[in-house]
Amino acid sequence: MSFYEQLKFDSNGLIPAIIQEQKTGRVLMMAWMNRASLEKTISSGKTHFWSRSRQKYWMKGESSGHTQQVKNVSFDCDGDVLLIQVEQIGAACHEGYQSCFFRTVQADGVGYEVTEAQLQTPEQIYGSKK
Amino acid sequence: MSFYEQLKFDSNGLIPAIIQEQKTGRVLMMAWMNRASLEKTISSGKTHFWSRSRQKYWMKGESSGHTQQVKNVSFDCDGDVLLIQVEQIGAACHEGYQSCFFRTVQADGVGYEVTEAQLQTPEQIYGSKK
Numbered sequence: 001m002s003f004y005e006q007l008k009f010d011s012n013g014l015i016p017a018i019i020q021e022q023k024t025g026r027v028l029m030m031a032w033m034n035r036a037s038l039e040k041t042i043s044s045g046k047t048h049f050w051s052r053s054r055q056k057y058w059m060k061g062e063s064s065g066h067t068q069q070v071k072n073v074s075f076d077c078d079g080d081v082l083l084i085q086v087e088q089i090g091a092a093c094h095e096g097y098q099s100c101f102f103r104t105v106q107a108d109g110v111g112y113e114v115t116e117a118q119l120q121t122p123e124q125i126y127g128s129k130k
Numbered sequence: 131m132s133f134y135e136q137l138k139f140d141s142n143g144l145i146p147a148i149i150q151e152q153k154t155g156r157v158l159m160m161a162w163m164n165r166a167s168l169e170k171t172i173s174s175g176k177t178h179f180w181s182r183s184r185q186k187y188w189m190k191g192e193s194s195g196h197t198q199q200v201k202n203v204s205f206d207c208d209g210d211v212l213l214i215q216v217e218q219i220g221a222a223c224h225e226g227y228q229s230c231f232f233r234t235v236q237a238d239g240v241g242y243e244v245t246e247a248q249l250q251t252p253e254q255i256y257g258s259k260k
Contacts, residue, residue: 001242016160027157077225077232078224083157083231101213102202102204103204103205105202106174110132110133111131112133
């Protein structure tokens with residue numbers, strides 16, 4: 001049976017995909033896929049998403065070179081979330097951090113701090129000020 | 131500055147929360163929070179969510195006893211996804227698996243298989259057939 005039959009895309013035809021670095025277990029990012037971008041992800045071995053703000057397909061790393069090689073695809077009990085393990089080239093975050101989750105809530109439960117080093121600035125990645 | 135000011139809840143007032151086992155790096159589940167359930171999660175130290183299907187608050191483990199002790203809360207660059215690291219008591223999945231992501235797509239890119247052991251049946255967890 002095809003695993004696609006187990007999936008439930010939302011009313012916009014989308015499903016969230018959690019991207020995890022296979023080697024370290026680090027959660028890198030979450031983005032949205034539709035069926036076509038999931039198929040492309042699996043056939044090409046590189047992650048492809050659907051941008052809700054820009055209403056277009058994008059391949060992770062298409063501008064930055066920071067692609068994600070797919071190692072493993074799993075899905076949850078309700079069939080409405082994907083977990084994709086990857087090998088990450090460079091920084092996953094467009095702000096130049098290894099993971100998009102670079103800010104952590106402090107012990108007071110209100111404040112926050114940056115908890116990882118910025119590997120590159122966006123200007124270094126994309127070549128101009130955004 | 132409060133980290134809440136960095137968050138973007140969606141048009142339904144919700145934000146997805148990825149739940150990761152801190153000790154192992156295992157991604158356990160993803161569920162949705164509104165601001166009140168996030169505040170409750172932080173103040174109580176146990177994960178609380180908003181059920182979109184039942185339109186009510188729920189604490190993870192309220193029926194099963196399989197609670198999640200919060201160890202760390204981070205949020206992504208766009209402020210629209212949470213990553214919460216926890217200590218998981220028992221199985222995270224209501225189907226009795228350690229993680230909700232217990233099914234993995236096979237090498238053909240279509241088929242899938244169960245890739246982890248079921249720790250308990252739902253009947254063992256909830257006491258009656260669901």
